[in-house]
Amino acid sequence: MMTGSPPMLPAPYRVRHVHQETSDTWTLDLEPQGGLVPSFKPGQFDMLYAFGVGEVPISISGDPTAPDPLIHTVRSVGAVSRALCALRPGAAVGVRGPFGTSWPVTNGSGRDVLLVAGGVGLAPLRPAFYQVLAQRARFGRVVLLYGARSPGDLLFADELAQWRGRFDVDVQVTVDHARPEWAGNVGVVTSLLDHARFDPDDCVALLCGPEIMMRLVSNDLLRRGVTADRIYVSLERNMQCAVGWCGHCQLGPELTCRDGPVYPLARVEPLLHVREL
Numbered sequence: 001m002m003t004g005s006p007p008m009l010p011a012p013y014r015v016r017h018v019h020q021e022t023s024d025t026w027t028l029d030l031e032p033q034g035g036l037v038p039s040f041k042p043g044q045f046d047m048l049y050a051f052g053v054g055e056v057p058i059s060i061s062g063d064p065t066a067p068d069p070l071i072h073t074v075r076s077v078g079a080v081s082r083a084l085c086a087l088r089p090g091a092a093v094g095v096r097g098p099f100g101t102s103w104p105v106t107n108g109s110g111r112d113v114l115l116v117a118g119g120v121g122l123a124p125l126r127p128a129f130y131q132v133l134a135q136r137a138r139f140g141r142v143v144l145l146y147g148a149r150s151p152g153d154l155l156f157a158d159e160l161a162q163w164r165g166r167f168d169v170d171v172q173v174t175v176d177h178a179r180p181e182w183a184g185n186v187g188v189v190t191s192l193l194d195h196a197r198f199d200p201d202d203c204v205a206l207l208c209g210p211e212i213m214m215r216l217v218s219n220d221l222l223r224r225g226v227t228a229d230r231i232y233v234s235l236e237r238n239m240q241c242a243v244g245w246c247g248h249c250q251l252g253p254e255l256t257c258r259d260g261p262v263y264p265l266a267r268v269e270p271l272l273h274v275r276e277l
Contacts, residue, residue, distance in 0.1 A: 010055070012034070013032050013093050014030065015030060015089050016029040016089060021156065038097075040098040041064060043124055046097030049093060057236065108203070109138045110139070115129055117146045117209055118213040121209030142170065147176070149176045149177070154173065170197065174186065189213060193224075200224040201225055218269070233263055234263075244257055252271045252274070
């Protein structure tokens with residue numbers, strides 16, 4: 001659901017701050033040129049417009065309790081995202097949104113909450129983690145499992161260190177490969193599930209990352225007894241217009257920019273197993 005500006009009209013913003021997260025990923029703090037930053041829900045996305053180049057959907061990665069500045073974490077993988085990552089403070093950018101469904105954080109009230117992220121999938125999950133931390137007393141155990149390709153590919157390194165220092169959350173990090181000086185876990189993110197403490201019969205799981213990762217993690221959780229209606233995934237299949245008009249985001253009967261990107265696994269699990277989709 002779009003709750004900000006008219007759906008096809010970009011609002012003018014300027015870059016307030018740029019922070020390089022990894023070799024190919026930057027976090028942009030944006031401020032509106034007139035008016036307030038629209039409120040958003042964890043898991044929603046904006047369409048960011050690089051003037052003269054085009055626009056792309058980017059999940060909001062900031063704190064929903066403090067939406068100003070508007071924060072997005074962008075990986076440089078195409079012409080538009082490269083242009084966005086090259087922006088410097090003071091540069092103009094267009095913003096449409098927010099759009100899409102959100103992480104059902106409130107469904108975890110009174111339950112354990114498990115968040116599993118792979119690669120840049122931590123960015124769309126970060127607002128949900130912020131919301132959980134802001135209302136920590138409402139939840140049982142809170143577990144964040146995060147995997148990246150290498151230590152140099154970890155997002156939000158300083159925050160990860162702060163979160164791991166808390167006594168009221170369990171934050172575990174792993175990488176696919178590392179040099180000998182790396183003192184942390186090495187292996188895929190699914191390997192962390194064996195060491196995570198949560199109640200499969202009374203938890204909500206939020207998954208974001210490569211689809212193969214989400215498929216493997218969800219299969220593991222189902223085997224452990226977490227039901228498909230308590231597992232949520234974020235699917236960002238070729239979203240382009242954000243309002244379901246162009247059809248680029250179609251996944252079977254779903255238009256992920258309109259009907260997603262956050263879905264209960266029970267709704268989309270069969271689609272994740274169809275290779276041609």
